[in-house]
Amino acid sequence: MLLEIKDLRVRYSTERGIVKAIDGLYFRMEKGETVGLIGESGSGKSSLGFSILRLLPPNGKIISGEIIFKGKDLLKLSEKEMLKIRGKSISMVFQDPMTSLNPLMKIGDHLIETILIHEKMSKEEAKEKAISLLEKVGIPPDRFNYYPHQFSGGMRQRIMIALALALDPDLVIADEPVTALDVITQAKIIDLLKDLKRQYNMGLIFITHDISVVAEIADKIALMYAGNIVEFADAASIFEEPLHPYTKMLLEAIPNIELEEQKLKYIPGTPPDLVSPPSGCRFHPRCPYAKEICKKEEPKLKNLNGRMIKCHRY
């Protein structure tokens, strides 16, 4: 077991009230596994990523739960111990590669700094390592002394990936790593991540709102809706036989060029306001199968032959 999250609850205090961003979430992944974490904006998927690193914004707070990483509860560690985990054992790739690098720092120095924070070696050794990392992500080493603004978005994302992999972490959290990129660059970055995963054998949490993006990289898929994981299963079984109504509707909403039908399908309604979420199952106002019980009682997370599902229908 690489990572296990139990009953995680995250709250944000805002002017409108307290946002229940994550509410009693369970999650687990094995070493070397890739989990695609999918959800609409505001479903709490990024909050989950930041919670694991304990880097929530100042108004965000983890009020209960356990995040057990390699047998240790991260929520019980001191800030000092957390510094040793960030970047070394768990690292993160962010959505916007244009702003996630310090504009006044050469990319080589970015890499050297990351390495030297965690490892005792000379600057020359760190530089050698940095160059080999750049080669691995497909950046020519002669661009070592370039500034971030001299690279394109896709190249910057490659640099971010090199930074994330610099210390051979056990877990990489990629928060919408390809959302800001064009489709061709997306495909290249995903290929790169797949390739590096094979080399490094790290766990990867791939956060995205686009289910088609994770199809080719994820071993497992977790669907988040309104602060909770509603379905969690092997990628193949999710695509072949989605169980949760939300998953079904989400998959049906992917346009298919082979079908003649032109009309785009969508899920009626909007994601709920998490300041005052719906009673019972949070999906019931948009669910075509909703029954009386769905309004009253929150469904429990059930294990259905190894598939986790949170719905009254099963």
Place this chain on the structure above:
Amino acid sequence: MKNSIAELIAKKVKGKPEAYIAIVGAFIIIFIILLAIFAPFIAPYDPIKSVGKPLTPPNDEFIFGTDSLGRDFFSRVVYGARIPMIVALLSGTFSLLIGAPLGLLSGYIGGKTDRVLSLLMDSIYAFPGLILAIAIAAVLGPGIMNMALAITVVYIPTYFRMVRGQTLSIRESLFVVAARAIGARDMTIMWNYILPNVIPTIAVVFSLNVADAILTEAGLSFFGLGVAAPTPDWGFDLRSGRVYLPAGYWWLVTFPGIMVIIATIGFSLLGEGLSEILNPKLKEE
């Protein structure tokens, strides 16, 4: 070598008319600094010795005339650049070295530290600068160092407020979050990630503050809180010359006054020009 510097400047200036402002300012500053450094070679007479008839109007021998003690006024104006420049640059540097780190710390740490420091700085800032400087200088007594200290206190809040404000916004930027995600310590983040991004602002504030400090220094000297006679100093000479103005001895206030204005304009132009050049939106090549 000379050519390449000229080329570099030309390249920087190209398509940016604001850059000329900074260059003009820089030239004025260099001119005054050279004046102060090489005063013994430029001034034709000893500034504290009586060399002619008192209150001679400007003529071929004494181009700025002489003062009430018969001293060559041109020599006094040249030597007079020394004290304002020393005091203004010293106080600008001191207030930078105190105000900028405090602003960085306050903005980064936030919470109670930030509130206490901000309150303190705002209360200093609320005073009119010259009056505060006069009060402090009056307590400390006259002298170059005391003047510099009095002016330092006045300008600390300017750096503090600018740097704190920038730190607050940079602290929230993604690259700082990314730095935290690689396990960077607070010191590293402040030093390597926030400070370099604040330096352009600091440079602009420094230049504008020095401009203001020259005026404040002249003000302090004018009120007799600066250097003692017979040291040449623009503010002090303005004070001595003031009593002769009604009698028609115009040159005694005009020349030091013009010098104060030129020096102030020099630093102001440099500051304004820098703030245009260093605007990050224009920085992408």
